Amino acid sequence: MDIQKILVPTDFSACAQHALTKAVDLAERFDATLHVLHVVDELDPEFYGIDDAQKKATQIRARIREEAQDRLNHMVPDGESIEIDTAVSVHLSFDVAATIHDYIEENGIDLVVMGTHGHRNIERLMLGNVADKLVRHARCPVITVNEEVPWIEGEKGRIVEEVLAPVDFSEHSKQAVRVAKEFADVYGATLHLLFVAEKRTVPTFSDTGLPGVGVVEMDEEIVANADKALRQLSDSVGGPDVPITTAVKHGRVAESVIDYAETEGTQLIVMATRGLSGVERFLLGSNTERIVRVAQCPVLTMLTEKTEEAKA
Structure with missing residues (x-):
């Protein structure tokens, strides 16, 4: 980069x-x-x-x-x-x-x-x-x-040892992983790739036409193979060779990313502003915005290039 x-x-x-x-x-x-x-x-x-x-x-x-x-x-x-x-x-x-x-x-x-x-x-x-x-x-x-981040002055404030990249396997998150590897390399840091298996609430309609809500859980096979897929994704995007750690969490995306970042002592989060959806979804206003607001470390967001996947 x-x-x-x-x-x-x-x-x-x-x-x-x-x-x-x-x-x-x-x-x-x-x-x-x-x-x-x-x-x-x-x-x-x-x-x-x-x-x-x-x-x-x-x-x-x-x-x-x-x-x-x-x-x-x-x-x-x-x-x-x-x-x-x-x-x-x-x-x-x-x-x-x-x-x-x-x-x-x-x-x-x-x-x-x-x-x-x-x-x-x-x-x-x-x-x-x-x-x-x-x-x-x-x-x-x-x-x-974020102004609320407990800031460390001096040499310690310059240290970045843990970089986090949330991944949903969209082309947008792949571009973000490549950038995250570049920053991890510059800092000599470990890159954490995090996949969140999120339960989603979706609208439903009964036979009578009455609206309701239902919970859709992610396919168990996808979750079981996520760790291996994260490492394959890292290899596929190229970039510098940096230490990689992978993790799979269950829950809501924003909360899971924030909790993981705080638990692991992350000093930088790197993520795309677009995510994976049947139609292109702009996450700002939901996951990305909440992470930027709440995360106790700087957050790098990037407007990734549109792909054929995003146009589908």
């Missing part, structure tokens, strides 16, 4: 600072350029009025460059350097996500690292707004960092 440009959208909140810490480490490992972007929402009365937007922009740009570079200098070990590109975008709309998305496209960003919470007088959960839109639509992978 070729990562040359990493973007951190920031408002310098505590959550954004966590994301910056993660991004600096990744920029160092991938030898990438780090872009720090602050977008001023000019229609937000908590920021600046429209009339003096351009005048304030110059001041904000200088503050961001100075503050970002100062923080980076403190985070990067002596004798090492990270190239940084800072930018301020001033626009007259509420659509901060669109500005970030345009920056991604215009600058060929390969990876976005951002916090899930924003900086406001009343704490705002950005997921469902900015972060949600980027996870849904950004052409590159997005790593979200």
Whole structure:
């Protein structure tokens, strides 16, 4: 995976600072350029009025460059350097996500690292707004960092020993496994492949036409062969040779992934935003969104390429 440009959208909140810490480490490992972007929402009365937007922009740009570079200098070990590109975008709309998305496209960003919470007088959960839109639509992978994560400063905060990739055997999850192997290799980590045998509640109709619900359990043969299939999948997607651990769990997908990640001490979860279904299913709003919100570690989500399987 070729990562040359990493973007951190920031408002310098505590959550954004966590994301910056993660991004600096990744920029160092991938030898990438780090872009720090602050977008001023000019229609937000908590920021600046429209009339003096351009005048304030110059001041904000200088503050961001100075503050970002100062923080980076403190985070990067002596004798090492990270190239940084800072930018301020001033626009007259509420659509901060669109500005970030345009920056991604215009600058060929390969990876976005951002916090899930924003900086406001009343704490705002950005997921469902900015972060949600980027996870849904950004052409590159997005790593979200939760403000509630107990953050470890210093060298220990840079260690990633366990990477988790939930798998449903769709083409989308196969693409995610390949990316997960790349990140596991960069960190020298073990890759955990997890398959969740989920019971699904589906609508039913009686002979009289009255609606009801039923529970569909996954075929026992599929579950029994899942462990072997996970290892075969890892071999089939190629990529670097990394230590692999497989696991099969029963339950709901989001809860099982979160529980497994916490039990195994996972430091990074890698997953696709599309999953397996008779028709293409966009998981955000259910499994992916819940995992991004609750997981006690950064989560890398990726908008995988559409395949013939997904179009079926």
